[in-house]
Amino acid sequence: MRAAFATLLLLALVLVSGPAPATADTPDAADWPRPRFLSYNVCGAASQCADIYGDSRTAWRDQVVKAIDHWGADLVMLQEVCYNQWTLLRDHLQNRAGKPSYDSVWAAALPASPSTAGCSRWGTDHRFGVVIFAKGGVGTINNGSRSVHALPEAEPVENRIMLCARASVTGRMVRACTTHVDHHPATAKLQVERVASITRAFASEGDPVVLGGDFNVLPTDAALDPLYDHNGGYGVFQEVDENDKDFFGGTCGRSLDRCRSGEATAEPVCSPKVGTPGKIDYIFLSYYWFTTVRGDAAACTPGMSDHHLLRGAAAWEH
DSSP: OOOOOTTTOOOOBOSOSTTSOTTTTOOOGGGSOSSEEEEEEOOOSOGGGOOTTTTOHHHHHHHHHHHHHHHTOSEEEEEEEEHHHHHHHHHHHSSOSSSOOEEEEEEEEEOSSGGGGGGGGTOSOOOEEEEEEEESSTTSEEEEEEEEEEOOOSSSOSOOEEEEEEEEETTEEEEEEEEEOOSSHHHHHHHHHHHHHHHHHHHHTTOOEEEEEEOOSOTTOGGGTTTBSSTTOOSSEEETTSSOGGGOTTTSOTTOSOOSOOOOSBOTTTOTTOSSOBOOEEEEEETTTEEEEEEEEOOOOTTTOSBOOEEEEEEEOO
16 A cells, blocks of 8 residues: 655654664754644555564654754644554653643545555554544544545545644644545646645635645646745745755755755655655645745655655744
């Protein structure tokens, strides 16, 4: 149930370099603005991401929690999450003594079925989906605003959804969304168009919008035109890693301030089926509400996920 994408073939994310802590290449968090965001495809059911911690599910949990705490993340968006992975994190994070608590909301993209059998290493519930965590106690996420949007398909493939909910982020309400777009080009195009339409409506209602996920396409792909608000795009979003000139490559001249580019989140070390490294994971922020965006892809831990964890930060514009 792996998504590969057209040119890279397989998705992925990860936290660290080798089995070291998930903070190995973290930039100095003190220098980055707030709020802070994380997006991570945790590869919960795929065979190529067998748990490197063996039967110790809490060791995996602790690595993810370490990354959340080190970054001081205000909003966390996870994809490819088995139901019992979510409850493992939820139960640990929802009421911690001496450290921030996190509220969360989950949605199933796939019901328990033979295709989700890989979730058995996390528990008996084999449902598979996406999760949003927001820093704060119960009620930080408005569960009454929770919405699950089925994404269209050009041909029958694996079910894909977008999960959204209103959440308090550094004291302000945002519409948080997370999704996992299919890698087949025709379906990816349809799904991004639907994601863009829904989130554009949220933005028009006055909500700051944060959209994180695994999109399975490169930044320059025309499929992302409905999301980006620059360089050929006609959407309402900026992306956290769009201003790091070290990754502009041949796409944009260094005289530009923004580029549809960014650090690779899938490459052969973590994603053996990937040829050329590329960015396929994103944290999009509605341009009207956020400024000073910054992004960074963490190093990877082969076997923990086939993606790099993506960190982002921004300041409030209004």
